[in-house]
Amino acid sequence: MIVVALVAGLVIGFFASRKYMESYLQKNPPINEQMLKSLMIQMGQKPSQKKLRQMMNAMKTTYDK
Incomplete structure (x- = not known):
């Protein structure tokens, strides 16, 4: 159960941070x-x-x- 929750958290965290960085770079180009x-x-x-x-x-x- 703990392993499943850890894997789910990692997957959700990865996609959330990716979406955040894409929106940040669109608003603030490098x-x-x-x-x-x-x-x-x-x-x-x-x-x-x-x-x-x-x-x-x-x-x-x-x-x-």
């Missing part, structure tokens, strides 16, 4: 436009607003999958 701009400057590229939007949209579609 990279924003300002961070992307600074990365491009560090790489020696001159970031244009169009290029920044394209890269953000590409990352957003990757997160949605």
Whole structure:
């Protein structure tokens, strides 16, 4: 009985934490436009607003999958 309860708790905990992390990452993406701009400057590229939007949209579609 204890083993069954432990396994059920682990399974429920895993799926609950996975759902929480997915919703957290959708609300707070790990990279924003300002961070992307600074990365491009560090790489020696001159970031244009169009290029920044394209890269953000590409990352957003990757997160949605």
